[in-house]
Amino acid sequence: MATYLIRRVLQMIPVLILLTLIIFGVTRLRGDPTLQFVEPNASQEEIEVARRAFGFDRPLHEQYLSFLGGALRGDFGDSLRYRTDAMSLVLERVPATLNLTLAALLVSWIIALPTGLISALKQNSAIDLAATSISVVGRAMPNYWMGIMFILIFSVQLGWLPVSGTGDWRHLVLPATTLGLGVATTLTRLIRSSMLEVIRQEYITTARSKGLSEWAVIVRHALRNSLISVVTIFGLQIGWLLGGAVIVEQVFAWPGMGRLMLQAVYTRDLAVMQAGVFVSAVIIMVLNLLVDLSYTILDPRIRYR
Amino acid sequence: MTQITTIAQKTIAPPRRFARLSRAMRNLRRSPVGLIGFVIVGFVLMAALFAPLLAPHEPTRLQLGQRFLPPFWLEGGSWTYPLGTDQLGRDMWSRILYGARISVIVGVTASIFSGIIGVGIGLLAGFYGGWVDSFLSRVIDTFLAIPFIVLALAVITVLEPGLLNLIIVLSVTGWVTYARVVRGEVFAVKERDYVLAARVIGVSNTMIALRHVLPNIFASVIVLTTLNVATTIIAESSLSFLGLGVQPPTITWGSMLSEGREHIATSWWLATFPGVAITIAVLGIIFLGDWLRDVLDPKMKD
Numbered sequence: 016m017a018t019y020l021i022r023r024v025l026q027m028i029p030v031l032i033l034l035t036l037i038i039f040g041v042t043r044l045r046g047d048p049t050l051q052f053v054e055p056n057a058s059q060e061e062i063e064v065a066r067r068a069f070g071f072d073r074p075l076h077e078q079y080l081s082f083l084g085g086a087l088r089g090d091f092g093d094s095l096r097y098r099t100d101a102m103s104l105v106l107e108r109v110p111a112t113l114n115l116t117l118a119a120l121l122v123s124w125i126i127a128l129p130t131g132l133i134s135a136l137k138q139n140s141a142i143d144l145a146a147t148s149i150s151v152v153g154r155a156m157p158n159y160w161m162g163i164m165f166i167l168i169f170s171v172q173l174g175w176l177p178v179s180g181t182g183d184w185r186h187l188v189l190p191a192t193t194l195g196l197g198v199a200t201t202l203t204r205l206i207r208s209s210m211l212e213v214i215r216q217e218y219i220t221t222a223r224s225k226g227l228s229e230w231a232v233i234v235r236h237a238l239r240n241s242l243i244s245v246v247t248i249f250g251l252q253i254g255w256l257l258g259g260a261v262i263v264e265q266v267f268a269w270p271g272m273g274r275l276m277l278q279a280v281y282t283r284d285l286a287v288m289q290a291g292v293f294v295s296a297v298i299i300m301v302l303n304l305l306v307d308l309s310y311t312i313l314d315p316r317i318r319y320r
Numbered sequence: 321m322t323q324i325t326t327i328a329q330k331t332i333a334p335p336r337r338f339a340r341l342s343r344a345m346r347n348l349r350r351s352p353v354g355l356i357g358f359v360i361v362g363f364v365l366m367a368a369l370f371a372p373l374l375a376p377h378e379p380t381r382l383q384l385g386q387r388f389l390p391p392f393w394l395e396g397g398s399w400t401y402p403l404g405t406d407q408l409g410r411d412m413w414s415r416i417l418y419g420a421r422i423s424v425i426v427g428v429t430a431s432i433f434s435g436i437i438g439v440g441i442g443l444l445a446g447f448y449g450g451w452v453d454s455f456l457s458r459v460i461d462t463f464l465a466i467p468f469i470v471l472a473l474a475v476i477t478v479l480e481p482g483l484l485n486l487i488i489v490l491s492v493t494g495w496v497t498y499a500r501v502v503r504g505e506v507f508a509v510k511e512r513d514y515v516l517a518a519r520v521i522g523v524s525n526t527m528i529a530l531r532h533v534l535p536n537i538f539a540s541v542i543v544l545t546t547l548n549v550a551t552t553i554i555a556e557s558s559l560s561f562l563g564l565g566v567q568p569p570t571i572t573w574g575s576m577l578s579e580g581r582e583h584i585a586t587s588w589w590l591a592t593f594p595g596v597a598i599t600i601a602v603l604g605i606i607f608l609g610d611w612l613r614d615v616l617d618p619k620m621k622d
Contacts, residue, residue, distance in 0.1 A: 030462045033459060041478060155599045155602040156598075157557055160577060163595065164591075164592070166584060259469075265562060276473050277473065279473075279477065281563075288473065288477045292470055295470050299465045
């Protein structure tokens with residue numbers, strides 16, 4: 016286990032370096048990035064001073080190496096707008112985003128697990144048909160629009176939940192449901208198809224014929240095995256979840272990383288943007304690692320070496 | 321040697337793709353879902369192409385006396401403005417028809433560009449294997465670790481928002497799916513007899529990749545492209561919703577939604593109909609794509 020963990024972490028190093036290369040490359044899409052780092056009304060002299068200060072007059076590979084050095088220490092320079100360290104600004108917002116994503120994750124499993132399970136066990140029944148149709152339509156609905164419709168129904172019409180912002184748990188309900196439903200549609204389909212495959216296996220028949228209760232057969236034998244393939248594909252959804260959070264945060268004025276990054280686009284705050292991209296990618300990589308490790312819990316046969 | 325060559329040439333003969341396509345067309349009548357997809361996509365394309373002919377009103381004309389008119393079935397609504405009017409008195413139905421244009425243009429072009437990038441990278445990785453594959457796989461991993469929208473935000477911070485840059489952003493972020501699928505398929509295809517046979521008779525790597533491997537993964541690429549158009553339309557509308565897509569006065573469904581959200585407490589239809597339009601369009605494309613997958617490439621699921 017420990018060796019596996021070390022190897023996985025080592026594998027992240029090239030990805031991290033490529034990541035810094037991509038972030039660096041993006042800032043150079045229009046050549047000299049000095050203008051992105053100074054006030055829009057800066058004079059020619061000020062621009063010249065800034066260019067030297069940032070080192071944009073040096074050769075490109077030197078610039079990249081110093082950028083890489085900074086990035087690996089988490090230093091992306093100061094925010095143009097807030098005049099403080101961009102990384103700490105981003106990190107301040109991480110808890111809010113993680114709260115939202117984890118709540119969404121919870122919502123998606125609470126919805127998808129029973130729905131997918133029942134769909135598979137009662138294949139072609141009315142419930143299965145309804146669940147499958149809803150999940151197809153859900154796949155086609157833009158997530159942020161679903162959020163707007165929730166605001167319309169639950170906040171404006173019914174007045175049950177707050178429109179936006181933060182506070183108690185009630186503020187989390189709509190954004191987390193919006194984000195979670197987006198994942199739940201995919202997850203339901205995954206659970207359904209994987210369950211359908213598993214319950215046709217011989218060991219399920221064996222389990223039944225040795226007189227186990229239906230509950231034990233379904234939960235202990237079928238579900239547990241089907242979740243292995245579900246979790247594999249689900250790992251790929253984590254990136255989607257964090258990306259979806261950006262826009263859901265905007266719809267519900269949730270003060271997370273996504274909103275900070277959006278403000279950074281509007282104010283052309285490149286340092287914050289770079290730090291934001293870096294942190295989101297690292298979060299996704301870590302979460303993916305956790306997903307991989309969760310296999311051991313699901314399937315005791317898997318032993319990492 | 322001559323014997324080997326003849327055998328090899330016989331085995332190389334690619335499967336008849338057009339036969340599959342014409343059989344597919346006959347299948348369409350038997351598949352209600354495929355048919356619905358076909359009709360919806362046809363309608364969206366018509367709207368995009370002939371918006372000026374189909375729209376009952378000028379979509380950008382302001383009529384301050386006709387603001388916030390509800391759709392026809394509500395009190396105060398009329399058939400003059402079937403889906404009502406917005407905060408500036410513009411006809412919603414006409415704007416939705418025009419909005420299809422950006423979705424279609426961006427969805428199709430960005431999907432084709434990301435397809436070209438992704439298929440190229442997937443072919444290289446799958447065909448050459450070895451260190452080329454390890455390197456390109458790390459690149460794919462890296463792009464998978466950056467959520468599309470986050471990368472898009474970063475690119476737009478540097479480039480100005482606009483049609484061309486939107487297409488660039490969506491192509492640069494959309495290729496990864498193609499690359500992953502194509503890489504996997506190439507790995508499977510390149511071990512087949514006809515590829516080995518081509519190698520035996522000394523066909524160059526590039527020719528094998530283009531003439532023998534590519535045609536055999538073409539069905540998957542078509543299916544991927546179709547489904548990618550759906551994803552891209554949602555992505556485009558999200559960026560437009562955030563004000564980072566094609567700028568006004570160009571009409572997009574996403575920007576209509578973002579304007580409509582401001583008036584959600586009083587006029588629900590402003591933020592409802594553009595979303596319905598996106599959902600229906602995307603649904604149609606997904607239906608079409610799923611149907612294509614079933615006919616062209618039955619082994620490929622999810």
